[in-house]
Each structure stands twice: as structure tokens, then as C-alpha cells.
Amino acid sequence: MRIKGTFLDEISHDIPHQNWGRKEWEKDFQFMKEAGIDTVILIRAGYGKWQTFHSNVLTREEGAYRPPVDLVNMFLELADQYNMDFYFGLYDSGKYWIKGDYQKEVDVNKKFIDEVWSKYGEKSAFKGWYICQEISRKTGRIIDLYADLAHHCKAISNELPVLISPYIDGIKNVSQYLTDTSKKSNAISLDQHEAEWNEIFDGIKNVVDVVAFQDGHVSFDDLESFLRINKSLADKHGLECWTNSESFDRDMPIKFMPIKWEKLLLKLKLASLAGIDNAITFEFSHFMSPQSAYLQAGHLYNRYMEYLEQLKSKNNGFHKVGYSI
Amino acid sequence: MRIKGTFLDEISHDIPHQNWGRKEWEKDFQFMKEAGIDTVILIRAGYGKWQTFHSNVLTREEGAYRPPVDLVNMFLELADQYNMDFYFGLYDSGKYWIKGDYQKEVDVNKKFIDEVWSKYGEKSAFKGWYICQEISRKTGRIIDLYADLAHHCKAISNELPVLISPYIDGIKNVSQYLTDTSKKSNAISLDQHEAEWNEIFDGIKNVVDVVAFQDGHVSFDDLESFLRINKSLADKHGLECWTNSESFDRDMPIKFMPIKWEKLLLKLKLASLAGIDNAITFEFSHFMSPQSAYLQAGHLYNRYMEYLEQLKSKNNGFHKVGYSI
Amino acid sequence: MRIKGTFLDEISHDIPHQNWGRKEWEKDFQFMKEAGIDTVILIRAGYGKWQTFHSNVLTREEGAYRPPVDLVNMFLELADQYNMDFYFGLYDSGKYWIKGDYQKEVDVNKKFIDEVWSKYGEKSAFKGWYICQEISRKTGRIIDLYADLAHHCKAISNELPVLISPYIDGIKNVSQYLTDTSKKSNAISLDQHEAEWNEIFDGIKNVVDVVAFQDGHVSFDDLESFLRINKSLADKHGLECWTNSESFDRDMPIKFMPIKWEKLLLKLKLASLAGIDNAITFEFSHFMSPQSAYLQAGHLYNRYMEYLEQLKSKNNGFHKVGYSI
Numbered sequence: 001m002r003i004k005g006t007f008l009d010e011i012s013h014d015i016p017h018q019n020w021g022r023k024e025w026e027k028d029f030q031f032m033k034e035a036g037i038d039t040v041i042l043i044r045a046g047y048g049k050w051q052t053f054h055s056n057v058l059t060r061e062e063g064a065y066r067p068p069v070d071l072v073n074m075f076l077e078l079a080d081q082y083n084m085d086f087y088f089g090l091y092d093s094g095k096y097w098i099k100g101d102y103q104k105e106v107d108v109n110k111k112f113i114d115e116v117w118s119k120y121g122e123k124s125a126f127k128g129w130y131i132c133q134e135i136s137r138k139t140g141r142i143i144d145l146y147a148d149l150a151h152h153c154k155a156i157s158n159e160l161p162v163l164i165s166p167y168i169d170g171i172k173n174v175s176q177y178l179t180d181t182s183k184k185s186n187a188i189s190l191d192q193h194e195a196e197w198n199e200i201f202d203g204i205k206n207v208v209d210v211v212a213f214q215d216g217h218v219s220f221d222d223l224e225s226f227l228r229i230n231k232s233l234a235d236k237h238g239l240e241c242w243t244n245s246e247s248f249d250r251d252m253p254i255k256f257m258p259i260k261w262e263k264l265l266l267k268l269k270l271a272s273l274a275g276i277d278n279a280i281t282f283e284f285s286h287f288m289s290p291q292s293a294y295l296q297a298g299h300l301y302n303r304y305m306e307y308l309e310q311l312k313s314k315n316n317g318f319h320k321v322g323y324s325i
Numbered sequence: 326m327r328i329k330g331t332f333l334d335e336i337s338h339d340i341p342h343q344n345w346g347r348k349e350w351e352k353d354f355q356f357m358k359e360a361g362i363d364t365v366i367l368i369r370a371g372y373g374k375w376q377t378f379h380s381n382v383l384t385r386e387e388g389a390y391r392p393p394v395d396l397v398n399m400f401l402e403l404a405d406q407y408n409m410d411f412y413f414g415l416y417d418s419g420k421y422w423i424k425g426d427y428q429k430e431v432d433v434n435k436k437f438i439d440e441v442w443s444k445y446g447e448k449s450a451f452k453g454w455y456i457c458q459e460i461s462r463k464t465g466r467i468i469d470l471y472a473d474l475a476h477h478c479k480a481i482s483n484e485l486p487v488l489i490s491p492y493i494d495g496i497k498n499v500s501q502y503l504t505d506t507s508k509k510s511n512a513i514s515l516d517q518h519e520a521e522w523n524e525i526f527d528g529i530k531n532v533v534d535v536v537a538f539q540d541g542h543v544s545f546d547d548l549e550s551f552l553r554i555n556k557s558l559a560d561k562h563g564l565e566c567w568t569n570s571e572s573f574d575r576d577m578p579i580k581f582m583p584i585k586w587e588k589l590l591l592k593l594k595l596a597s598l599a600g601i602d603n604a605i606t607f608e609f610s611h612f613m614s615p616q617s618a619y620l621q622a623g624h625l626y627n628r629y630m631e632y633l634e635q636l637k638s639k640n641n642g643f644h645k646v647g648y649s650i
Numbered sequence: 651m652r653i654k655g656t657f658l659d660e661i662s663h664d665i666p667h668q669n670w671g672r673k674e675w676e677k678d679f680q681f682m683k684e685a686g687i688d689t690v691i692l693i694r695a696g697y698g699k700w701q702t703f704h705s706n707v708l709t710r711e712e713g714a715y716r717p718p719v720d721l722v723n724m725f726l727e728l729a730d731q732y733n734m735d736f737y738f739g740l741y742d743s744g745k746y747w748i749k750g751d752y753q754k755e756v757d758v759n760k761k762f763i764d765e766v767w768s769k770y771g772e773k774s775a776f777k778g779w780y781i782c783q784e785i786s787r788k789t790g791r792i793i794d795l796y797a798d799l800a801h802h803c804k805a806i807s808n809e810l811p812v813l814i815s816p817y818i819d820g821i822k823n824v825s826q827y828l829t830d831t832s833k834k835s836n837a838i839s840l841d842q843h844e845a846e847w848n849e850i851f852d853g854i855k856n857v858v859d860v861v862a863f864q865d866g867h868v869s870f871d872d873l874e875s876f877l878r879i880n881k882s883l884a885d886k887h888g889l890e891c892w893t894n895s896e897s898f899d900r901d902m903p904i905k906f907m908p909i910k911w912e913k914l915l916l917k918l919k920l921a922s923l924a925g926i927d928n929a930i931t932f933e934f935s936h937f938m939s940p941q942s943a944y945l946q947a948g949h950l951y952n953r954y955m956e957y958l959e960q961l962k963s964k965n966n967g968f969h970k971v972g973y974s975i
Contacts (some may be wrong), residue, residue, distance in 0.1 A: 179504050262667075
């Protein structure tokens with residue numbers, strides 16, 4: 001199991017910004033490439049009033065602030081340069097759909113999608129869409145929101161693939177603004193998770209192509225069971241099932257730092273056991289990059305590269321990897 | 326708009342210490358100088374039992390611990406060496422005024438001011454005073470405390486200027502010991518802020534020279550309005566109005582990390598729009614320095630230096646700066 | 651007062667992992683050696699389902715995950731190479747004894763101790779045991795747990811010494827999953843602390859050799875009194891009394907970062923005043939190492955090395971050290 005893709009955490013809303021310029025971003029794409037990453041996914045192109053490029057739609061309709069640079073253009077150029085697929089994450093108002101007005105979230109995004117496609121659709125690296133409204137449960141009109149946005153993305157772009165990356169409402173689904181790392185009750189059961197996502201997948205199966213559940217919200221002991229359900233449901237409804245193997249550690253009082261390699265390795269193994277072939281991660285630049293402000297990330301990169309080397313040189317499955325020291 | 330000054334965060338009480346020796350501090354003054362900083366402000370010379378130099382007053386009256394080095398002397402020497410103005414931050418007991426005994430806070434500080442002036446008053450870089458008791462509202466006898474301390478500082482030092490740096494009791498005025506980044510209610514209104522500070526300024530206008538409100542406790546949307554009120558009130562009462570543009574990010578679960586450059590740029594722009602000419606920051610060494618333990622800070626420094634370069638080469642206002650990537 | 655030993659924070663459960671490989675660990679042992687450290691203590695060999703080597707006992711009885719490397723073997727080799735004593739920290743289930751089943755915690759550990767001794771007992775650096783169940787009060791059957799485990803360790807290993815490192819139920823004994831840094835009530839009194847530990851020491855004195863209380867849970871003002879009680883009680887019952895002088899800062903909202911050198915120096919001084927001769931720390935690799943991900947740690951190392959140099963060159967007690975800048 002290899003990590004084939006990573007999110008690009010712009011606009012971040014809970015992880016401190018690294019203040020990189022183009023030089024650092026280019027260097028990071030090189031590090032990604034060396035690690036076998038061929039897909040980059042913009043986590044969101046706008047959040048509230050912050051935007052990754054000067055969007056006329058977001059500026060006019062949402063009063064968005066003028067950004068100092070055009071990150072989307074830069075990411076598209078770098079993806080092209082390093083032969084990667086770029087997935088475009090949509091706009092998250094941070095309010096409309098949160099407060100129940102799903103239609104308003106859809107409406108502003110449709111105009112935004114039109115603008116984005118008109119502005120960047122010709123770029124060769126533009127290979128897909130990512131719906132950035134993160135969900136875990138079948139609440140409100142979330143199926144309609146996903147279906148409407150995905151349909152609009154595909155229709156305008158000659159059927160480019162649409163990716164979603166939900167989370168599981170598990171024991172570690174705790175606000176990042178709390179210091180707890182687990183909640184005492186109300187973690188979702190396997191059955192309830194299966195029932196709700198069966199319904200959601202049924203409602204979006206014709207327009208969403210890939211689902212990559214975040215793998216950090218459940219205990220390590222429960223992870224394999226959830227991964228198996230996710231895979232089985234995706235198969236049933238004809239979606240591709242990847243894993244979003246988080247590279248930060250949800251068990252620590254500091255939110256968030258790079259994960260211990262042993263934990264990431266375990267999660268990748270469990271995904272493989274569940275029959276999943278592709279992994280992406282949230283995310284490379286803070287948590288796995290040799291130039292991350294968190295130096296633990298560079299060491300995680302080294303451990304991961306050693307693992308890739310072992311896979312290659314031994315020409316065997318990763319299940320046999322271990323005990324290298 | 327350029328950042329002309331920075332606090333020196335000694336004694337810090339909520340930001341982890343960098344454990345620098347003189348070598349690192351000298352290097353940091355060089356970095357500051359290159360970034361155009363000509364003013365350094367000691368955030369406080371003592372806090373509780375911790376002190377920045379061996380003060381007889383604090384040792385005798387407060388039982389202060391013996392410090393391993395004389396930071397005040399070092400800062401004064403470095404400020405002189407790099408041709409900067411040094412502002413001396415007073416003593417914060419962390420208890421007397423907090424518990425309502427303003428007079429005791431004043432009394433110990435008066436003796437302390439006498440000792441400080443006697444010990445360091447001859448130093449060429451000693452150019453002003455900073456009253457370190459941070460406030461946001463007209464509570465208790467805060468006007469008397471400010472007026473008494475400022476008067477004493479000026480009287481003993483042949484009228485050296487006195488600086489204060491209050492905060493706004495805004496939506497982000499949340500304890501650093503909570504992980505929330507905003508409070509749900511009780512953020513102060515513009516009118517109430519104006520009314521209270523009108524009264525405070527009226528009480529201190531003859532002895533306080535400069536006010537630099539912290540700019541991080543209100544939403545970005547409300548900031549310009551607060552800045553305009555601050556400027557207008559300061560003008561009315563004859564105080565200079567600077568902005569204290571915080572270089573750490575108040576929106577993150579980790580407290581505190583360097584701010585995203587885009588946010589700092591926006592805040593500086595808004596201060597300029599409000600008619601403010603001078604900015605200081607809290608603070609350079611943790612959040613903007615290339616040798617900060619937080620590597621995001623070095624990148625922020627690079628972004629800021631590029632911005633200064635753009636201002637210079639284009640010979641135009643910063644409003645036109647942008648889209649450099 | 652010098653720091654003679656450090657914990658090795660494997661398995662960590664609240665401090666983000668640095669993802670070091672053998673190369674970084676070897677480098678760290680060199681840094682330790684240069685700083686005069688001659689003792690390394692594995693904080694715990696297993697925690698819940700995580701283990702530091704592939705233990706048949708923990709795998710079979712606790713369902714422990716397969717670890718990617720054998721850390722115990724590596725630490726033993728490095729300790730031998732750098733002529734250090736290695737203390738082996740036991741297994742902490744994180745549940746049995748917490749929930750009151752002390753016997754189950756003892757039983758699994760006895761089998762684990764047998765396995766460990768059989769596997770690593772011949773290694774020349776294996777010089778002692780560390781009981782990793784951290785306690786502060788005489789609760790439940792903790793005396794029996796300590797006595798039983800210590801007895802078993804000594805019996806199987808020809809009386810190798812046993813170390814414990816309790817904490818004090820002081821004002822800073824706050825969950826790391828809360829952001830508070832102090833609690834408002836219920837800090838233990840000196841008398842109560844003395845009474846409970848008199849009883850605990852009485853119950854373990856024949857099988858536990860060294861006690862090193864953690865020094866970070868009480869206020870700096872109260873520390874000397876607690877240290878004196880600890881030393882006096884240990885003397886009374888025939889235990890060696892060291893201090894575990896924590897090298898991270900308990901007063902900061904970020905949990906946890908390297909401590910300010912001035913604070914560590916003060917704590918070492920107070921321990922010396924209380925008649926304690928030996929200090930260990932939790933822990934070198936995150937908080938004092940030049941290659942720590944927290945760059946403050948490298949500066950702390952430099953300050954500490956300067957202090958050692960002063961002790962050496964002046965050939966005097968550390969009480970006279972200070973004012974070096």
C-alpha cells in the first residue's frame with residue numbers, strides 16, 4: 001500500500017500556516033514526487049472570506065478578502081510540471097450549510113464552479129473535483145448538496161471525476177477546539193454507519209466517483225471493521241473506495257502534530273486488509289514533508305521512504321516488512 | 326505600512342521560552358534591523374517572582390527568584406549597538422491589581438521604577454516606558470493605576486515617552502488556557518468600546534504618549550471599525566495612535582503559532598486605511614524571526630521582506646501589492 | 651547538581667513522536683553522553699496495545715500490535731556502546747490497574763518480566779528496572795502492585811535495582827488533556843503527602859531501591875518543602891532519593907514544550923538545597939536534545955552545557971553560578 005495522493009491544505013482553518021512562497025511549494029512537489037505521490041487535492045478553494053485566488057464570485061457574493069497570490073494557478077503549474085493530477089476543492093462558506101441553508105451553499109458554489117472552470121479548465125493538470133463540505137452522517141439535505149454539486153462539476157467539465165472524503169463519527173470525532181482526544185459516548189456504531197452511508201451512497205452514486213474516508217476518528221481496534229464496511233458499501237454502489245490515511249496524530253494533547261510512523265503503517269496495513277488499493281493523506285506538507293515546520297514530519301518522510309525501499313527491494317508485500325533496526 | 330517595533334517577550338508567561346543566549350539575541354537584533362525595526366519594547370521586566378535582572382526591590386518585596394542573567398542590560402546594549410530605541414516594560418505582580426489592590430501594584434512599581442532608572446537610566450538606548458498591565462475595559466481603578474505609573478515614569482526620566490498596548494474585549498478575547506478561539510457572547514460593542522476608552526484616555530492623556538491597541542481580539546470584518554475608533558479617540562485626546570499588529574494566529578487550536586502572512590498583511594492594510602502610520606508587533610522573536618523555534622516564523626519573515634522589497638522597488642503604496650507568485 | 655539520567659519516552663502516550671530511526675537515536679546517545687548522562691530509563695516497554703518490541707506475552711495476552719522495530723534491543727546496544735546503565739520500564743495496560751484490577755496488572759507484568767529477562771537479561775547494559783505505573787497517592791492496592799512487581803523484578807535478575815518516579819498531587823497536577831495549567835482546589839498538603847508516602851515507602855522499602863519524584867506538579871515556591879519531605883522519608887526507609895527534574899514547561903498552554911532554562915536551574919538548585927545528589931529528567935530527547943523537533947530544546951542544551959562548563963572551570967558550587975551574559 002502506497003500513498004498516491006495528498007491534500008493541499010489551503011485554505012487551512014485549524015492548522016497553522018507555513019507561510020511558504022513558490023520556492024518552498026515547488027520543493028514540496030519534488031518531495032511528493034520522490035515519495036510516489038501523483039495526485040494533489042486542494043482541500044478547499046475558499047473558506048468564509050478567505051480565498052486561494054481572486055474569485056469574482058467570492059469577492060462579490062461573499063465579500064471575500066483580496067488574496068496576495070493566486071495559489072490555484074501555482075498549484076496547477078506545479079502539478080503539470082511534476083506530472084500530477086490536480087483535484088479542485090470547492091468553496092466552503094463555513095456557515096450556510098452549517099446552519100441548514102444547503103441551497104445557498106449550492107448556489108454560490110455553482111457560480112464559483114463556473115468561474116473556476118472558465119478560468120482554469122484549460123489547464124492540463126486539472127483532473128478532478130473535490131467536494132469540500134466534510135460530513136460524517138446523513139444529516140439535513142447533505143445528499144442533495146453532494147449530488148447537486150457533483151452533478152454540476154461533472155456536467156461542466158466533460159465528466160471529470162468527483163472525490164469526497166467524509167469522516168466517521170467515531171470515538172475520536174472531537175472538536176479540534178477541545179483538548180480531549182476521545183468522547184465518552186455517542187460514537188457511531190458499525191450498523192448505524194453502514195445504514196446511513198448506504199443511503200448516502202445511493203443518493204450520490206451516479207455523480208460521485210471516489211470516496212476516501214478519513215481514517216483517524218475511530219480506535220485502531222475498530223478501524224478494520226469500518227474500512228471493510230466502507231469498501232463493501234462503495235463496491236455495492238459502484239464508487240471507487242480509497243482510504244484517506246491521516247498523517248497527523250489524533251491522540252495527542254497538541255492539535256495537530258505528525259503521526260508516529262508505526263500508527264500510519266498500521267492504518268495502511270488495515271486498509272490493505274480491507275481490500276483497499278489506494279491511499280491519500282491529509283496531508284503531506286505539514287506532516288510528512290522534510291521541510292515542514294514540524295521536524296517530526298521529515299523523520300516520518302524518511303521512515304516512509306525506507307518502507308517504500310523495502311517494498312521495492314524485497315519485491316514482496318508490506319505485510320512482511322518490519323524489524324529493520 | 327511598515328512594522329517599526331517589536332515587543333521582547335521577557336518575562337513570557339504563556340509562550341514557551343526559546344532559551345536563547347546572547348549570541349542568538351544579537352543575531353535576532355540583526356534580523357530585526359534588516360526588517361526595518363527601530364524600536365524594541367520589553368514586555369515586562371518582572372512577572373510574579375520572575376525577573377529580567379536582579380532587582381533589589383523585587384527580590385526584597387516580592388521574594389523574586391535570582392535570575393541567571395541580566396537581560397535588561399543585554400537588551401540595552403544590543404539596542405544601542407543596532408541604533409534602536411528601548412522601551413522598558415514595568416513589573417506585573419500578576420496578583421495585586423488583578424485582585425483589586427491597585428495601590429499595592431502602583432507602590433511596588435514606583436520603587437521599582439526608581440531602582441531601574443538609577444541602574445539603567447544613563448544607558449543611551451533607554452528611550453521610553455511601557456506600562457505592562459494589560460487591560461481592555463475601564464474596570465476598577467485602572468485609570469488611576471495607569472496615570473500614577475505613567476506620571477512617575479515621566480517625572481523621574483525627564484519626560485521620556487510612555488506607551489500602552491491595551492486589547493479590545495472582542496470576540497476572540499478568550500483565555501489562552503482555553504482552546505476555544507472565540508466566545509459566543511459578550512464581545513464588546515463599538516459604542517461601548519468607544520465610551521470606555523474615551524473616559525480612559527481622558528484620564529491618562531497628560532502622561533501617556535502612545536497607545537497601540539492589540540489588533541487580534543476582533544474579527545477581521547470588525548477590525549477596521551475598531552481601528553478607526555481607536556485612532557479618532559487618540560486624536561481627540563492628543564495621544565499618538567499606533568497599531569500592535571499581532572504576528573501570531575488567534576484562530577488556531579495551538580496557542581500560539583506564527584500568523585499566516587495574508588492575515589498580517591490584511592491587518593496592516595486596515596490600520597493604514599484607518600489613518601494609522603506606525604505598527605509594532607507582538608512579537609518578532611517567536612513569530613517572525615528566521616531563527617524562531619517555529620519555522621513558520623522564518624517564512625513569515627521572508628514574505629514580509631518580499632513585501633518591503635515590493636514597496637521599495639515599485640515606489641508605490643502597499644494597496645497595489647499582491648499577486649506576486 | 652548534574653542531570654545523570656533521562657527517560658526514553660517510548661511508548662509515549664501524550665508527547666508527539668519524533669519518528670527517529672537508529673541514526674537519530676545513536677546521535678542522541680552521543681549528545682546525552684556529552685552532557686554527562688550515564689543512565690537511560692525506558693519509560694514503559696508497552697502501553698495498551700503498543701509495544702517496544704515483539705513480545706509474545708503482550709501479543710498473546712493483550713492483542714498488542716506488531717511493532718516495526720525492536721527498540722529495546724536498540725536501546726540496550728546503544729547504552730552498551732556509550733557505557734550507560736539501562737533501566738527497563740514495565741508494561742502499563744492503561745486499564746486494569748486504572749479500573750481497580752491491580753492483580754491483573756501484576757499478573758501480565760510478571761509473565762512479561764520473565765519474557766524480557768529471558769530475552770534481554772544477558773545484555774551488559776541491562777542494569778535495573780523501572781515500575782512505570784505512575785502514582786501520586788496511596789490509592790487502591792498500589793502498595794501491593796509496586797511491592798509485587800519490584801519483588802519479581804529483583805528475584806529474577808539477581809537483585810538489580812528498582813526505580814520508581816511518582817508525582818506529587820500538587821496544584822499543577824492537571825490532565826494533559828485540559829488546557830488549564832493549575833487546579834483551583836484539592837492540591838495535596840505537605841502533611842498529607844508525607845503521611846501517605848510514609849505508608850507507601852514502608853510497604854515497598856525492601857524491594858524498591860530508588861525513588862525519583864517528578865518535580866513539576868507543585869508551585870516553585872512549594873517545591874523545596876516537598877523535596878525535603880521526599881528526601882527525609884526516603885532516608886527514613888532506606889531508599890535512595892533522586893529528583894526527576896522535568897525538562898518541559900507545565901505553565902504553558904501548549905502541552906508540552908521545553909522548559910525555560912531558568913526554571914530548570916531553579917529546580918535543580920532547590921533539589922540540591924534539599925540534600926538530593928542525583929537528578930534524572932523527563933526527558934532529554936524531546937526537551938533537551940539539539941536534534942529535538944522543538945528547537946527550544948537545543949538552546950536548552952546549550953544553556954545546560956554552559957552551566958556544566960561554569961561548574962567545571964570555577965570549581966565551585968552551582969549556587970554561585972549566574973549573571974553570565
